[in-house]
Amino acid sequence: MSQRAYLDYNATVPVRPAVVDVITDQLMRVGNPSSVHREGRDARGIVETARRQVAGLVGADAKNVTFTGTATEAAETVLSQGLTRNGVQAGAFLYVSAVEHPAVLGGGRFDTDCRVILPVDGDGSLDLAALEQALCSHDPATGMPVVAVMLANNETGIIQPIGEIAALVHAHEGLLVVDAVQAAGKIAIDITALGADILLLSSHKLGGPQGVGAIVRASDHITFAPLIRGGGQERSLRGGTEHVALIAGFGAACAEAMENLSDQERIAALRDKLEEALSAMVPGVVVFSQKGPRLGNTCCFALDGLTAETAMIAFDLKGVALSSGSACSSGKVKASHVLAAMGVSASLAKGALRVSLGWGTREEDVAIFLRAWADIAKSVRQKVVS
Numbered sequence: 001m002s003q004r005a006y007l008d009y010n011a012t013v014p015v016r017p018a019v020v021d022v023i024t025d026q027l028m029r030v031g032n033p034s035s036v037h038r039e040g041r042d043a044r045g046i047v048e049t050a051r052r053q054v055a056g057l058v059g060a061d062a063k064n065v066t067f068t069g070t071a072t073e074a075a076e077t078v079l080s081q082g083l084t085r086n087g088v089q090a091g092a093f094l095y096v097s098a099v100e101h102p103a104v105l106g107g108g109r110f111d112t113d114c115r116v117i118l119p120v121d122g123d124g125s126l127d128l129a130a131l132e133q134a135l136c137s138h139d140p141a142t143g144m145p146v147v148a149v150m151l152a153n154n155e156t157g158i159i160q161p162i163g164e165i166a167a168l169v170h171a172h173e174g175l176l177v178v179d180a181v182q183a184a185g186k187i188a189i190d191i192t193a194l195g196a197d198i199l200l201l202s203s204h205k206l207g208g209p210q211g212v213g214a215i216v217r218a219s220d221h222i223t224f225a226p227l228i229r230g231g232g233q234e235r236s237l238r239g240g241t242e243h244v245a246l247i248a249g250f251g252a253a254c255a256e257a258m259e260n261l262s263d264q265e266r267i268a269a270l271r272d273k274l275e276e277a278l279s280a281m282v283p284g285v286v287v288f289s290q291k292g293p294r295l296g297n298t299c300c301f302a303l304d305g306l307t308a309e310t311a312m313i314a315f316d317l318k319g320v321a322l323s324s325g326s327a328c329s330s331g332k333v334k335a336s337h338v339l340a341a342m343g344v345s346a347s348l349a350k351g352a353l354r355v356s357l358g359w360g361t362r363e364e365d366v367a368i369f370l371r372a373w374a375d376i377a378k379s380v381r382q383k384v385v386s
């Protein structure tokens, strides 16, 4: 079988080999973390070790980490009027950036009518003046304003100025929820230095297994209303028996990601090389958010005349796995709400493709991609000329 190049790390990351070992080892054991016997206590120990590892990745206190099934569940859980800080409850309105992942853009349990969508600039960076205006018009008598902005975007890789956003939100006594799903493991994160009140994380975006995520609070003065109550697990913040093996894998992946953070430089160099060749081979290629601070692993590009759906299939047949827009919307290629918010024309956006690299990406993967791109771009140009 010919070699394939997996270049869709922002959709999901291959589980790191050391993490696979941790998961398989745990699957061979028995024990419910809520049981008092030795097997139960051992399982509890595994969960608590993982909690410390997850907290360690983002500079948080382990007691403020709550495991969930996914980051989507984490968002649905925290985004509600059940959020409090020092006993002050969230107001009726939720302020979200226009480029959030659907998990956050949907607004969780806030009323759809009470969602205020904040604009971004041409690079996808939040319009700080618009945020300030929204915060100024928030009536504090209704409760504190809750703002949700992602740290790094899944489609373009743009990194939001969270420090400045946090300063504005806190000046208005608001609470800031930061979706750090794509940034975690790719850039260093310290929840306190960042200014976030709550971080959302997903294991499978950083080399851990799918099906486990986390809510991380900056302090226990912040509380949220559980989405799943059940038997009082996770300090009554998320009911249901913990999936010990997946949680153990998530913890191990966080430790691995932290240890290998410097590998991001190698990954960024590969991405830059790919981008240079991409544009050099075909004039007219547009790389989105290239000027802004961006994740080093992501390249979102388009070419007029290219149709993402057709190109994706052609890449797949040539052995390249990549994505168009957000893969989380599963199989269907929809116009990207991220590119639309950035003011990208519908005709260019319909040809947008996303390449994302990671720990397993080698020079050869980039070469396979570029060989495929040469053929695909040639046929697009022939179509445009004829």
Ligand code: PLP
Residues within 6 Å of the ligand: 010, 011, 069, 070, 071, 072, 073, 101, 103, 150, 152, 153, 154, 179, 181, 182, 201, 202, 203, 212, 213, 328
């Ligand atoms: N937030 C971002 C930025 C994402 O990219 C994703 C998944 O693509 C999610 C949230 C949802 O994560 P999960 O798959 O754990 O629900």
